[in-house]
Amino acid sequence: MGYHRLITSAAFGALLILVLFATGCSRKSAQVVPGAPEVLVTTVTAKDVPRVLERVATLDGFINANINAQVQGYIVSRDYQEGGVVKKGDLLFQIDSRPFEAALAQAKGTLAKDKANQVKADADEKRALDLFKKTVISDQERDTAIAAAGSSRANVEADEAAVEQAELNLGYTKVTAPIDGVAGFTNNQVGDLVGPSTGPLTTVSQIDPIKAVVTAGEGPWTDFISRHPDADERQRYIKSLDFELILSNGNVYPHKGKFYALDRNLDVKTGSIRYEVTFPNPGNILRPGQFGKVRFVADIKKGAMVVPQEAVNELQGSFQVAVVDQNNKVSIRPVKMGERIGALWEVTDGLKPGDKVIVQGVQKAREGATVTVKEWTPPAQQVASDGSPVPKTP
Numbered sequence: 236m237g238y239h240r241l242i243t244s245a246a247f248g249a250l251l252i253l254v255l256f257a258t259g260c261s262r263k264s265a266q267v268v269p270g271a272p273e274v275l276v277t278t279v280t281a282k283d284v285p286r287v288l289e290r291v292a293t294l295d296g297f298i299n300a301n302i303n304a305q306v307q308g309y310i311v312s313r314d315y316q317e318g319g320v321v322k323k324g325d326l327l328f329q330i331d332s333r334p335f336e337a338a339l340a341q342a343k344g345t346l347a348k349d350k351a352n353q354v355k356a357d358a359d360e361k362r363a364l365d366l367f368k369k370t371v372i373s374d375q376e377r378d379t380a381i382a383a384a385g386s387s388r389a390n391v392e393a394d395e396a397a398v399e400q401a402e403l404n405l406g407y408t409k410v411t412a413p414i415d416g417v418a419g420f421t422n423n424q425v426g427d428l429v430g431p432s433t434g435p436l437t438t439v440s441q442i443d444p445i446k447a448v449v450t451a452g453e454g455p456w457t458d459f460i461s462r463h464p465d466a467d468e469r470q471r472y473i474k475s476l477d478f479e480l481i482l483s484n485g486n487v488y489p490h491k492g493k494f495y496a497l498d499r500n501l502d503v504k505t506g507s508i509r510y511e512v513t514f515p516n517p518g519n520i521l522r523p524g525q526f527g528k529v530r531f532v533a534d535i536k537k538g539a540m541v542v543p544q545e546a547v548n549e550l551q552g553s554f555q556v557a558v559v560d561q562n563n564k565v566s567i568r569p570v571k572m573g574e575r576i577g578a579l580w581e582v583t584d585g586l587k588p589g590d591k592v593i594v595q596g597v598q599k600a601r602e603g604a605t606v607t608v609k610e611w612t613p614p615a616q617q618v619a620s621d622g623s624p625v626p627k628t629p
Contacts, residue, residue, distance in 0.1 A: 272604075274596030275611035276559055277543065279586050284536045287577045288455075292447040292480070294525040296440030297513065300414050302327060305407035306335065307430030310423055317420045320519070321412040321439060328410040328421075328436055330429070335408055339401035346394035353387040360384035416441040417519055444513040445521045447480060447492065447529050453506045462534075473497075478512045481528040490515045492529065540586060541579040543613070546594045547572065556586070557593040557600040563608055565593070565600040578613075 308330040315327045363380030366372045412418065416439045423429055423436050451459075463469040478492035492514040501508045512529055514521065547570070548555045558568050570585030586592070593600055594611040 271607045272596060272599035273607040273609060274593045274600060275609050276591040277594050277611045279540060279542060279590045279592055280588050281538045281540050284539045284541055284576050284579060285532045286534050286536050287530060288533050289528050289530040290449045292449045292527050292529045294521055294523055295446045295448050296442050296523045297444050297446050298414055298441040300439045301435040302410060302437050302439060303435055304429040305431060306404050308408060310425050310427050310429060313421055313425060315418050319418060321418045323412055323415050325412045326409055327412055330408040332405060332408040335405040339405050342397040342401040346398050349390040349394050353391050356384040356387035412439050414439060414441050440523055442519055443516040445516040447512045447514060448509060449512060449529055450507040450509050453501060456508050476531050479530045480514055481530060483526055536576055540582045541576060542582055542592050543594050544578055544580045546592050547580055557597050559591045559593060559606060559608055563605050565602060565604045565606055567602050
């Protein structure tokens with residue numbers, strides 16, 4: 236009898252061990268399913284997010300001076316290196332000066348002759364006044380002498396103006412740079428007949444600093460004004476901004492820019508407004524006509540619940556995200572979205588801190604499916620110096 240009870244107890248213990256073993260195996264297989272699709276997830280947290288704005292920009296010279304011929308004549312020399320740096324006052328072109336030298340000599344000769352006539356007319360006027368006081372000559376003779384002297388003085392003044400104009404015209408035969416900058420290619424060659432109506436000979440651009448010309452749509456402009464309604468505060472705000480320039484190759488220009496000017500009106504054709512940002516340009520590395528983007532931190536969104544925009548699925552005006560629970564099961568959850576903050580999107584309802592949202596691999600996730608989870612890492616260009624994502628806007 237004892238022997239039978241011993242057998243029964245041993246059988247019961249073995250059965251219990253098998254049940255526990257099977258249960259453990261089943262739990263383990265529920266957590267890791269072979270062949271489960273791999274997804275990248277990010278954990279939702281409330282954070283202060285920099286609202287970074289990024290706009291397309293075109294570079295332009297701070298000053299672009301079109302160099303025009305002020306007098307008509309033939310070009311006899313080009314005295315600058317095309318594409319080279321010039322200083323204010325440097326000679327760029329020489330126009331044939333001989334006709335203007337002759338005109339100046341003629342104007343000076345006419346002036347000398349009329350000055351001699353003025354001396355005689357002034358003496359005649361003085362003598363006529365003396366004689367009139369002595370009642371030697373009539374009123375008419377006195378008036379004639381006074382008028383002749385006045386006419387002679389007027390002739391001299393006109394001649395002096397003609398000499399000054401002739402000197403200016405002669406000076407215009409030397410075409411010089413009005414500013415420091417980089418001179419462009421010439422539009423005319425030696426021997427060409429040029430004049431005030433023949434168009435620019437070349438252009439000199441001051442490119443240190445250089446301007447980045449940016450346009451903003453009417454919507455962002457209206458939003459900006461609503462955020463900063465006070466004119467004085469608005470001016471202080473834009474002066475405090477630091478701008479980055481992202482070049483066409485993706486590199487960030489090493490010098491920070493500052494706001495320079497805002498256009499007076501919106502373009503009626505495009506509905507956008509233009510503003511300009513200046514960047515230091517030592518060594519003339521940047522050139523007018525280059526394209527890039529300017530980026531700046533507009534403000535800080537406090538306590539925002541944000542997810543990468545690629546994690547959000549939009550369908551007929553409604554939004555969904557795929558959430559992974561602690562058992563790696565997927566649930567498709569409707570959410571309400573707020574402001575897009577660069578590459579991120581604010582979630583106003585439907586998520587809570589600690590939720591794991593699928594960022595990449597959403598197309599593999601189905602309601603109730605089990606997935607293999609890995610942590611999502613934002614691209615390097617979207618990470619700020621403090622380690623937080625740097626959002627962008629198109």
